[in-house]
Amino acid sequence: MGRTGAVTPVANLDPVQLSGTTVKRASLHNADIIEGLDLHIGDMVFVEKGGEIIPKITAVDKDARILIGDKVRFIKNCPECGAALVRFEGEAAHYCPNENACPPQIKGKMEHFVSRKAMNIDGLGGETINLLYQNDLLHNIADIYTLKVPDLIRLERLGTKSAYNIKEGAEKSKEVPxxxxxxxxxxxxxxxxxxxxxxxxxxxxxxxxxxxxxxxxxxxxxxxxxxxxxxxxxxxxxxxxxxxxxxxxxxxxxxSEEKLQSHGTALSGFSIVISGTFSSHSRDEYKTMIERNGGKNVGSVSAKTSFILAGENMGPEKLKKAEKLGVKLVDEKTFLSMINAEMQEESPEGLLF
Ligand SMILES: [Zn+2]
CATH class of the missing domain: 1.10.150.20 (5' to 3' exonuclease, C-terminal subdomain)
Structure with missing residues (x-):
């Protein structure tokens, strides 16, 4: 089970050699896959090792069934906390809904909270979170900010330096936008x-x-x-x-005030490719403008590209692809007027930066 409470079923196999490693487990992904395979306990299965870490079962060798075992049924309750599992509309996975009281979910949430792209709290890795959770010092993410150094030092496996690192990391994270x-x-x-x-x-x-x-x-x-x-x-x-x-x-x-003022919506929902050289602004400045106006800067041209912000000497490959897919080219002057019109409505200063 992951931090979101999604339950991923895994098959335990008799060990088999597969391109250099011994395979003992294979992912079954979700209830639909199990149903589609018509999987029974003890079945002989075909296993494939793709790009994923855990190999997957692609089919059942039904001819090899001598004594047929029980049909594999998806569990109804969370294996960790016992709550009845739920399925959201349009989602293949089953979830444990007991978000705030299911141990792997609590710990998973904390790990996500401190991760680099989130609050980026140095010193609080998975193992430390587990240790603090087991010692009753962390119950949810809010506890991270009220941890006390003496309590941390008292833990055998945590040194003074680590304790201060955690406090410092938590302190620094208060600046995270x-x-x-x-x-x-x-x-x-x-x-x-x-x-x-x-x-x-x-x-x-x-x-x-x-x-x-x-x-x-x-x-x-x-x-x-x-x-x-x-x-x-x-x-x-x-x-x-x-x-x-x-x-x-x-x-x-x-x-922040700065973001409140600088964020427009003129390009909201647009996927934009930048190509060529420009005279009014640098490529990086254009990238920033796209983001600040709600657009997304993407690297390559596809059917999903809204338009190409095209400068001089645009890459021939991109040009060819744009023509083929019918993606519009927009020059820098037109682009600037697109976002300026919106900016003036949004903020009286009409400032881009
Ligand atoms: Zn649970």
């Missing part, structure tokens, strides 16, 4: 990009907490599944309590 805090919370289905969208759409945690389902789906790229998950997260009393403790600890719970 709001959009990353939203990501760090580990709300189901809210990845890095969605967290950014939510942060810029609602601007502070209070507004996000109070956002209704309708308000959420009105935001670009936020579908029903995400909206439901966000509403569910903020209607859980335990989460609300934890958030108020995080606020008290001094985390960034709103967009």
């Amino acid at each position: 709001f959009e990353r805090v939203v990501f760090a919370l580990g709300i189901r289905f809210v990845g890095e990009t969605i967290a950014k969208k939510l942060a810029f759409a609602f601007k502070n945690i209070e507004a996000l907490e109070q956002a209704t389902f309708e308000e959420l789906i009105a935001v670009d790229e936020i579908g029903e599944r995400i909206a439901q998950s966000v509403v569910a997260y903020f209607s859980d009393a335990q989460n609300v309590n934890m958030l108020s403790r995080l606020k008290e600890s001094g985390l960034q719970m709103s967009l």
Whole structure:
């Protein structure tokens, strides 16, 4: 089980040699795959080793069935905490819904919270989290900010230096911007990009907490599944309590002034490729402008590309591909007017940087 509570079934096999390693386990992915394979206990199976770490079962050798075992049925309860598993619409996986009391989920959430792209807290790795959890010092992410050095030092496996590192890392993480805090919370289905969208759409945690389902789906790229998950997260009393403790600890719970002013939506939902050389701004400046106006800068031309910001001497391969796919080319002057028009509406200063 992962931090999101998704349950991944794994088959235990009689060990077999497969391109240089002994394979003992194979991923079964989800209930549909098990059903599709018509898998029974004791079956002879075909196993394939692809790019994944755990090999997968591709088929059952039904001719090899002599005595047929019980049909493999997906478990109904969480193997860790016993809660009845649930399935979300459109999702292949089964989940344990007991987010705040299922040990691997609690620990997984903390690991996600401290990870580099989230709060980036040095000194708090998976093992340390496990140690602190087992010693009753960490129950949820808010506890990270109220850890006391003497309590940490008392733990046998943790030195004085590590204890101070944890405190220092937690202190430093209070500067992490709001959009990353939203990501760090580990709300189901809210990845890095969605967290950014939510942060810029609602601007502070209070507004996000109070956002209704309708308000959420009105935001670009936020579908029903995400909206439901966000509403569910903020209607859980335990989460609300934890958030108020995080606020008290001094985390960034709103967009910085600078970001509030610089963020436009002129390019929201656009996937843009930059190619060629430019005279008014550098490529990096254009990249920043795309991001600040809600667009996404991508490296290669595909059917999903909205347009190409094309300078002089555009790459011939990109040009060919754009023509083939019918992707529009936009020169820098047109591009600047596209975002300027929006910026003037958004902020009276009309400042890009
Ligand atoms: Zn559970």
